[in-house]
Amino acid sequence: MDIISQLQEQVNTIAALAFNTFGTLQRDAPPVRLSPNYPEPPPANPTEDAANVAEQPKQMSAAFVKAAKQFDALVAALPLSDGGEEAQLKRIAELQAENDAVGQELQKQLEAAEKELKQVQELFNQATDNCLNLKKPE
Amino acid sequence: MSTATYPPPPPYYRLYKDYLQDPNSTPEPPPPIDGTYLLFGSNYTTDDVLPSLEDQGVRQLYPKGPNVDFKKELRALNRELQLHILELADVLVERPSQYARRVEEISLIFKNLHHLLNSLRPHQARATLIHILELQIQRRKQAIEDIKRRREEAQKLLKEALGTLEGQ
Numbered sequence: 001m002d003i004i005s006q007l008q009e010q011v012n013t014i015a016a017l018a019f020n021t022f023g024t025l026q027r028d029a030p031p032v033r034l035s036p037n038y039p040e041p042p043p044a045n046p047t048e049d050a051a052n053v054a055e056q057p058k059q060m061s062a063a064f065v066k067a068a069k070q071f072d073a074l075v076a077a078l079p080l081s082d083g084g085e086e087a088q089l090k091r092i093a094e095l096q097a098e099n100d101a102v103g104q105e106l107q108k109q110l111e112a113a114e115k116e117l118k119q120v121q122e123l124f125n126q127a128t129d130n131c132l133n134l135k136k137p138e
Numbered sequence: 139m140s141t142a143t144y145p146p147p148p149p150y151y152r153l154y155k156d157y158l159q160d161p162n163s164t165p166e167p168p169p170p171i172d173g174t175y176l177l178f179g180s181n182y183t184t185d186d187v188l189p190s191l192e193d194q195g196v197r198q199l200y201p202k203g204p205n206v207d208f209k210k211e212l213r214a215l216n217r218e219l220q221l222h223i224l225e226l227a228d229v230l231v232e233r234p235s236q237y238a239r240r241v242e243e244i245s246l247i248f249k250n251l252h253h254l255l256n257s258l259r260p261h262q263a264r265a266t267l268i269h270i271l272e273l274q275i276q277r278r279k280q281a282i283e284d285i286k287r288r289r290e291e292a293q294k295l296l297k298e299a300l301g302t303l304e305g306q
Contacts, residue, residue, distance in 0.1 A: 004258050007212075011251050018223055018244070022230070068220055075212045080261075084204075088264040095271035102278045109285045116289065120296070 003078060010071045017067055021060040028053060188256050199250045208258060215254070219247045 001009070030053065033040065154164045174183045190198075199218070200211040226240040 002262070004255055004262055008252065008255050011248065011255070014219070015248055022226070026230075064223075065220075068216060071216055072213060075209050075216070078209055078258075079265075080208055080258075085261070085264070088261070088268065091268055092264065092271065095268060095275065099271055099275050099278070102275055102282070106278050106282050106285075109282055109289075113285050113289055116292065120292070 003074065007071070007074050007078075010067065010074055014064070014067045014071060017060070017064045021057075021064060024060065025057060028056065188253075188259075194249075196249050196253075197246060198253075199247065200254065206254075206257075208254065211254060212251070215247060215251050219244065219251070222247060 150165075156163050172184060174181050176182075199215065200206065222240065222244050226237065226244065229236055229240050
């Protein structure tokens with residue numbers, strides 16, 4: 001995949017990681033006490049391991065930071081030797097001129113070679129006719 | 139313009155009745171369209187240019203100008219994005235009801251990022267064209283060299299044959 005498509009994919013990956021992080025954390029967070037008037041929240045079910053709840057933010061944020069660093073690396077790899085649009089257009093015009101000149105040279109060589117081929121074929125025909133002493137049928 | 143769910147085929151087929159006998163009696167195909175055209179009820183333009191962010195009603199975060207330093211702006215936007223995500227995490231902890239503004243700012247940064255990347259595409263297209271032209275010039279030069287070499291070989295063979303024949 002070319003570098004720009006990779007960059008676009010990386011941006012989408014960062015977005016996906018971000019909203020997955022927030023979504024998961026919001027869904028799995030244990031309930032918290034809002035005000036001293038309300039009673040304590042009911043104890044969390046044993047399905048939520050305390051280790052799990054503490055590990056997930058670390059892993060997810062590590063993945064997010066890694067994706068962001070990857071994006072920076074891709075940006076650094078951009079082959080943007082920028083002379084701007086005009087420099088590129090000038091180079092294209094130069095290349096087109098050179099291409100035309102080389103194309104004409106090629107055409108000339110090709111024609112000369114075809115001419116020589118025809119000559120050789122003609123001479124070869126005559127030589128074989130002489131050798132075999134072919135007479136035209138009357 | 140009339141619309142129908144299952145429109146009949148266009149009636150031009152009658153004009154091509156004698157195509158097998160006389161291909162020139164039939165009308166030419168229509169020329170390519172210029173400007174805007176109507177397709178399935180919506181307008182399309184033949185001028186394919188990337189609409190600027192203001193046209194889509196999105197604020198542009200990176201400086202406008204003739205030459206944008208893409209690498210610098212992309213890196214700056216990336217840092218902004220990370221800062222905003224941290225801010226969102228903070229807001230969710232302290233004042234959870236104010237998430238909307240932060241989420242909007244994050245989506246604004248993403249739109250700017252994608253717009254910057256899209257505006258790199260014409261540059262990529264020109265670079266591809268340059269590469270193709272260079273390859274073509276190289277191939278043509280190679281072909282010229284090949285033809286020259288073959289001609290010289292043929293000349294040499296003919297001279298040798300002539301020499302052999304005269305020697306007989």
